[in-house]
Amino acid sequence: MRLLGIVGWTFCAALLAACGGNGDKVNTPGPVTPGQSSASISSNTAVSSLSRSSNNSSLSSGAMVMTCASVEGAVFIDETCPNWQEPSVFEQQKVNSNIYYEVPFGSDGALVSQKIIDSGDALYKKVWDIQYNNNNDFNGLPHFRAAAAFPAGVDMSAYATGKLIFDIKVLASPEANPDFTVHIECGWPCYSTDVRIPIDELNTWKTYELSVADLIRDGLKITNVAMGFQIIPRWGQQTNTHFQIDNIRWVKGSAPVTTKKCFAQHFDRTDWSYTTKVETVDQMPLDSSKWLAGVGPLVTLIPQWNSVGAAWGFSVRDTETLSSCAAKGTLSVSVLLPSAYVDDGQMQLGFYFISRSGLYYILDGIPASRLKADEWNTISTTIPAGKISNAEYMGVYFDSKGSNVANGYILLDNFVITHSLVQ
The missing domain is CATH 2.60.120.430 (Galactose-binding lectin)
Incomplete structure (x- = not known):
């Protein structure tokens, strides 16, 4: 199976756009079911990658007269x-x-x-x-x-x-x-x-x-x-x-909350291993013991790039809300890559879903070189409306594109689907 290349992507400033949400988590444990067949989706989705860094100003707020009583x-x-x-x-x-x-x-x-x-x-x-x-x-x-x-x-x-x-x-x-x-x-x-x-x-x-x-x-x-x-x-x-x-x-902000979390997996329990899945998205053999180093409160992956052109994936499972949430909205995940993967110039990463019947829905990827190395980045994409049905797993894949990259850690967190509150 060929993983799709990027169709379109954009960058956005790290802490300027209000993403909203109520902070609630939706996680449903259950057994892991292997996929049986595959299908791909091509869409003109806008994919954003942003480094999680703060805004700063050399003009300090010390010039303002503030007290505990005057600032709520x-x-x-x-x-x-x-x-x-x-x-x-x-x-x-x-x-x-x-x-x-x-x-x-x-x-x-x-x-x-x-x-x-x-x-x-x-x-x-x-x-x-x-x-x-x-x-x-x-x-x-x-x-x-x-x-x-x-x-x-x-x-x-x-x-x-x-x-x-x-x-x-x-x-x-x-x-x-x-x-x-x-x-x-x-x-x-x-x-x-x-x-x-x-x-x-x-x-x-x-x-x-x-x-x-x-x-x-x-x-x-x-x-x-x-x-x-x-x-x-x-x-x-x-x-x-x-x-x-x-x-x-x-x-406080002046703008209203415009989105809500429909699905979220933040790994905010000590062990989520029974709700996750490590696999070869391209159907090549994978020794997961060489890949998964830990789950909760974030995921640590140590991939072994022992096959040319290998594309590995890591996904989370939900049997109640994921299917309806994946019908539309914005999908995002937090990822931290070492410099070896970012500087390689070949690797791509992107999203995929697996349906309850084992169908794979592969979304467009972005080059790893667009991320900042050794920092948390957020990648996001608009889910193609009406294309993904009966989703049971959602995940992130890493495609070496035939490059013999060095082994190194990958950190993942915050699998989130948000829906707009604006009709």
């Missing part, structure tokens, strides 16, 4: 705001991930010390100051947890089309251009996929804005925000990092 969605402005606990730090040992603990406010961890200090800057006054020492045995995640007992959180539905905004100044880092990430949890392993925060200048305050709609699309259950804010220096490269945060707030 505030998490930290000179002090910790209502609905949130004082900041704490989750520390985890690198060698043994089963060794971890929460360091409360006022205490120093093995790696991280954090406090609220006077910045000496009249625009910022008191700030959240976080310092990492040179202990290379741990990673640390500073955050503001909800005041409610875990896993209960805060209903932030009013901010579904708005933004999460904060100011940051990095004073020291082991890297010349350090990368941070932000993700918001809704009761682990329910969380939004990482948003990259690139820092291109030290000792300078900058304001970053994240789209809440994108966080929802990428796994956040907005009705149960268990963590108002969390920021993480690059995993494994955290020693001797020093930064400050201020003016963390959720801001």
